[in-house]
Amino acid sequence: MFGREGHDVGSDWLRRARISVLLVGLSVFVIVGCEDNSADAPGTTTAGEPGAEFGLVIHGGAGTITRESMTSELEEGYRRSLEAALEAGYAILEDGGSAMDAVIAAVMVMEDDSLYNAGRGAVFTSEGTNELDAAVMDGVDRNAGAVAGVTRVRNPIELARLVMDESPHVMMAGEGAEVFGEQFGIAQVDADYYYTERRWEALERAREDEEITLSWHLEDDRMIGTVGAVARDRDGNLAAATSTGGMTNKRFGRVGDVPVIGAGTYASNESCAVSATGHGEYFIRNVVSREVCARMEHRGESLQEAAEAVVMVQLADHGGTGGVVAVDRDGHFSMVMNTPGMYRGHYMAGGTPFTAIYADEGDGR
Numbered sequence: 001m002f003g004r005e006g007h008d009v010g011s012d013w014l015r016r017a018r019i020s021v022l023l024v025g026l027s028v029f030v031i032v033g034c035e036d037n038s039a040d041a042p043g044t045t046t047a048g049e050p051g052a053e054f055g056l057v058i059h060g061g062a063g064t065i066t067r068e069s070m071t072s073e074l075e076e077g078y079r080r081s082l083e084a085a086l087e088a089g090y091a092i093l094e095d096g097g098s099a100m101d102a103v104i105a106a107v108m109v110m111e112d113d114s115l116y117n118a119g120r121g122a123v124f125t126s127e128g129t130n131e132l133d134a135a136v137m138d139g140v141d142r143n144a145g146a147v148a149g150v151t152r153v154r155n156p157i158e159l160a161r162l163v164m165d166e167s168p169h170v171m172m173a174g175e176g177a178e179v180f181g182e183q184f185g186i187a188q189v190d191a192d193y194y195y196t197e198r199r200w201e202a203l204e205r206a207r208e209d210e211e212i213t214l215s216w217h218l219e220d221d222r223m224i225g226t227v228g229a230v231a232r233d234r235d236g237n238l239a240a241a242t243s244t245g246g247m248t249n250k251r252f253g254r255v256g257d258v259p260v261i262g263a264g265t266y267a268s269n270e271s272c273a274v275s276a277t278g279h280g281e282y283f284i285r286n287v288v289s290r291e292v293c294a295r296m297e298h299r300g301e302s303l304q305e306a307a308e309a310v311v312m313v314q315l316a317d318h319g320g321t322g323g324v325v326a327v328d329r330d331g332h333f334s335m336v337m338n339t340p341g342m343y344r345g346h347y348m349a350g351g352t353p354f355t356a357i358y359a360d361e362g363d364g365r
């Protein structure tokens with residue numbers, strides 16, 4: 001039922017978003033064609049041409065983020081916070097550190113910031129608790145680690161990395177994952193660590209709405225704030241990391257796309273690294289992150305072409321809302337969304353930190 005409603009509600013926006021992508025694409029073509037300024041545009045999208053030697057791209061969630069729904073203080077806070085996350089990851093890459101270390105550092109900055117629906121600012125379940133999901137993937141060997149439904153871990157992304165590095169498994173859930181983390185001294189927190197008034201009020205609104213509509217209609221506003229990062233290091237290695245509190249008012253141990261490798265998180269040195277954000281059920285069903293990389297590998301598409309095809313066409317036609325950030329093996333980057341906004345930013349070698357919130361701010365190229 002909510003799938004149909006979601007499609008109807010989003011379809012107008014999706015149509016407009018697709019037109020703007022076409023227009024942005026056309027103007028990029030015209031500008032690049034006229035001025036040939038590709039040399040000072042790190043991460044230019046042309047397949048086969050070298051992009052930036054190293055760099056990272058991050059997101060802090062996608063959804064109905066509009067200027068009307070934002071105060072200047074909040075907006076300023078997001079921009080500062082995104083920049084801090086970019087700086088943390090970039091410093092590691094600049095020093096010759098790995099893409100994996102860089103994405104973990106960037107995501108941890110955002111997990112520790114209550115602005116986002118990850119770590120500290122995680123949304124509440126219908127029981128008023130917090131259940132967090134996270135995943136990492138290393139493009140070098142396609143090793144991956146994920147945790148689902150953890151309730152007392154300060155930085156779930158760290159635990160996901162431990163699963164990858166210290167266990168023979170890819171995904172651990174709930175209590176078991178927490179006990180595993182304890183054995184490695186992972187930082188634990190009390191439940192009230194995650195409490196923020198903003199997220200609690202969102203739960204109360206969601207509960208009221210559910211009582212009134214008696215339906216499971218899921219507004220994308222109920223999950224805005226998932227965080228993610230992708231990076232390419234000086235050795236050409238790629239990595240992806242994503243962390244979330246999931247969906248406000250979720251029940252029955254619901255797990256979203258974030259810890260599902262290939263859906264919310266994916267990395268392969270053969271093509272690209274992707275971190276997604278949006279209505280998780282649709283991202284799982286469309287295997288969004290892997291699909292972007294697969295299109296590059298099998299169809300020879302550029303990163304930008306692949307990301308747009310998956311997010312603006314495939315996912316959108318299915319009624320799924322959200323976006324992705326991605327970087328490819330040649331150092332190109334992409335930030336694509338079919339929603340009015342996505343907290344996002346990039347910092348590519350040879351460039352400067354760029355942050356944006358609303359879809360019409362583009363991607364800084």
Ligand code: ASP
Binds near residue numbers: 244264
């Ligand atoms: N994808 C996340 C989930 O469904 C939520 C989000 O990215 O906003 O759990």
